[in-house]
Amino acid sequence: MNKNGRGDRRRGGRIWALCAGVGFVIAGVASATIPTTLRDFFLPGSQPGILHNYIAASDKCQGCHGNFNLATEPYRPFQASMMGQAARDPVFHAALAIANQDAAFSGDLCLRCHTPGGWISGRSTPTNGSALEYPDFDGVSCNFCHRMVDPVNRPGNPVEDREILRNIHPFPPNPHSGTYIVDPIDRRRGPRVLDPFFPAHEWLHSPFHTTSQMCATCHDVSNPAFTKQPDGTYKLGPLDTPHPDGDKTKMFPIERTYSEWSKSLFAQGPVDVGGRFGGVLSSVSTCQDCHMPPAPGRSCFFGENRDDIRPHFFNGGNTWVLKAVRALYPDIETDLSAATVADSIARAVDMLKKASDMDVTLVAPDRIRVRVTNYSGHKLPTGYPEGRRMWLNVRCYDGNADLVYEYGGYDAASATLHGYDTKVYEAKIGVDAEVSAATGVPVGPSFHFALNNVWYKDNRIPPMGFTNAGFAEVQAAPVGATYADGQHWDDTEFVIVPGTASVEVRLYFQTTSKEYIEFLRDKNTTNAAGQIAYDQWVAQGKSEPVEMDLVRLGVPCYANCDGSPTPPVLNVNDFACFLNKYAAGDPYANCDGSTTPPVLGVSDFICFLNRFAAGCP
Numbered sequence: 001m002n003k004n005g006r007g008d009r010r011r012g013g014r015i016w017a018l019c020a021g022v023g024f025v026i027a028g029v030a031s032a033t034i035p036t037t038l039r040d041f042f043l044p045g046s047q048p049g050i051l052h053n054y055i056a057a058s059d060k061c062q063g064c065h066g067n068f069n070l071a072t073e074p075y076r077p078f079q080a081s082m083m084g085q086a087a088r089d090p091v092f093h094a095a096l097a098i099a100n101q102d103a104a105f106s107g108d109l110c111l112r113c114h115t116p117g118g119w120i121s122g123r124s125t126p127t128n129g130s131a132l133e134y135p136d137f138d139g140v141s142c143n144f145c146h147r148m149v150d151p152v153n154r155p156g157n158p159v160e161d162r163e164i165l166r167n168i169h170p171f172p173p174n175p176h177s178g179t180y181i182v183d184p185i186d187r188r189r190g191p192r193v194l195d196p197f198f199p200a201h202e203w204l205h206s207p208f209h210t211t212s213q214m215c216a217t218c219h220d221v222s223n224p225a226f227t228k229q230p231d232g233t234y235k236l237g238p239l240d241t242p243h244p245d246g247d248k249t250k251m252f253p254i255e256r257t258y259s260e261w262s263k264s265l266f267a268q269g270p271v272d273v274g275g276r277f278g279g280v281l282s283s284v285s286t287c288q289d290c291h292m293p294p295a296p297g298r299s300c301f302f303g304e305n306r307d308d309i310r311p312h313f314f315n316g317g318n319t320w321v322l323k324a325v326r327a328l329y330p331d332i333e334t335d336l337s338a339a340t341v342a343d344s345i346a347r348a349v350d351m352l353k354k355a356s357d358m359d360v361t362l363v364a365p366d367r368i369r370v371r372v373t374n375y376s377g378h379k380l381p382t383g384y385p386e387g388r389r390m391w392l393n394v395r396c397y398d399g400n401a402d403l404v405y406e407y408g409g410y411d412a413a414s415a416t417l418h419g420y421d422t423k424v425y426e427a428k429i430g431v432d433a434e435v436s437a438a439t440g441v442p443v444g445p446s447f448h449f450a451l452n453n454v455w456y457k458d459n460r461i462p463p464m465g466f467t468n469a470g471f472a473e474v475q476a477a478p479v480g481a482t483y484a485d486g487q488h489w490d491d492t493e494f495v496i497v498p499g500t501a502s503v504e505v506r507l508y509f510q511t512t513s514k515e516y517i518e519f520l521r522d523k524n525t526t527n528a529a530g531q532i533a534y535d536q537w538v539a540q541g542k543s544e545p546v547e548m549d550l551v552r553l554g555v556p557c558y559a560n561c562d563g564s565p566t567p568p569v570l571n572v573n574d575f576a577c578f579l580n581k582y583a584a585g586d587p588y589a590n591c592d593g594s595t596t597p598p599v600l601g602v603s604d605f606i607c608f609l610n611r612f613a614a615g616c617p
Helices: 009-027 058-065 075-079 090-102 107-114 116-120 134-138 160-166 212-219 257-262 287-291 321-328 338-354 433-439 468-473 514-522 529-539 572-583 602-614
Strands: 188-190 203-205 220-228 234-236 251-256 295-297 306-309 356-364 367-374 389-397 403-407 427-431 454-458 489-495 502-510 546-554
Touching (some): 058 075, 090 107, 090 321, 090 514, 107 116, 107 212, 212 257, 234 433, 251 257, 321 529, 356 502, 367 389, 367 502, 427 433, 514 529, 572 602
Antiparallel strands (some): 220 251, 295 306, 356 367, 389 403, 427 454, 502 546
């Protein structure tokens, strides 16, 4: 037991040591594809070596901020979030290994956000994470976040921050990729104004902690090794050379979640979404409003009850990795439990279900239109694009409730999505011919995110307030899809096969696709991290898709033109009815749904005959 009466949490790196330590040995004899250096991934902001006080481990906070109310206390919900376990995430470990394989030292870019305490403490080299110590595995830890400093010297900020900002060289022109500024002294900050004689620890009032700009620090991610060219392409810069100015808009964009929000209606002020995200709020604006929705309670064991504390839930869309973390590490190291993991995943599922609405309309005798509307404050889905997707599943049933056709079928046993005949919402990044020639990675979409320099697809649904110009400005424009300004929905039409009496339409979301997890397993030549991630993916249910929306719709019998309800429902009267409607130019006679003149033709007769032959329920 350690001095706190707990088990030795320094074992927290044991899985990482298995992965990173072995990788470090192998890395000594196998060079990476691109001979980049740490200087190629240098970014402005606070740098390692500036701390006067170390970043305290998160378990030091639980004495006051934990173990008194699971619904409102900060500590246990934080631990059961992807932020709290960011440095134990096995998928991250696997991606880190391949990044370092592809571009030497690129892992530094990953460690900045997954273990900021370890990075700022100077333990991010080697960039495989093998130098990390016990407190570094807390991920985006309590002490680190609450020591972050607003990069903008605005009214209301602590006066102490002025000196800190003066000493930052170079200064970040915009927030992204872990370009944080951290107080070298352990002066914790937050949005509450506390008693000047607050006894527990030094405390400064910080409005910054209520802003989305704080979240931008790690929820816009750029690759500084690639520089934007005048023609809009991205090229590898001179090696062993930092990016010229640290401006994210001049680097290759990997993620743009914050920027998507910044160009949405939500960034302009609260948006009424009917209370679907914001707890006691009917209207929401900031990242915190949705991901830390206010609730009544208290955030400290000794604190007073308030109407609007911010539970540290950090709800997102990850539905399986916390279970993997718990399987890989003892609870005494992670402070996870079956209950806290289950609660966290349930909140993620709930958030996914609330992120969209779906409407299904019969637009022709043989076609339905499915509209998916995005109510989140960013693209749907958003975040790290690799392996993350949504898709539409449409099932056609006959009158006996037997399945006659399915679009977007998913085989749960093999985790295979048959996406060729449906709409899949996703982003695909990849490499161009120049990078391909240098690395051997084929031209086109790839999961080699440290090498990727082209967006090949991005049909994810924009948020309210979307404009093409605004999203282009922040490197988040749709690719291979068209959305009109203001359009925060997408329409897809499906042909309904003859004999269909009803349809069921579902919108699914999946955190980690089979294709991505197999890539992490098969392309890792450094260590066991890819196999560990894959084995956990299998053990935890292969990232079981979440049903975000479900709509059921009855389909009228088209061939029953005269509407007769008594058997035989279909007879010669229906032929006569169809002929009369055809002669009159009635839209009903447009059986095949054609829109080009002549709208009515012989194909409509064939369509009607096929539907007549298929019968009615």
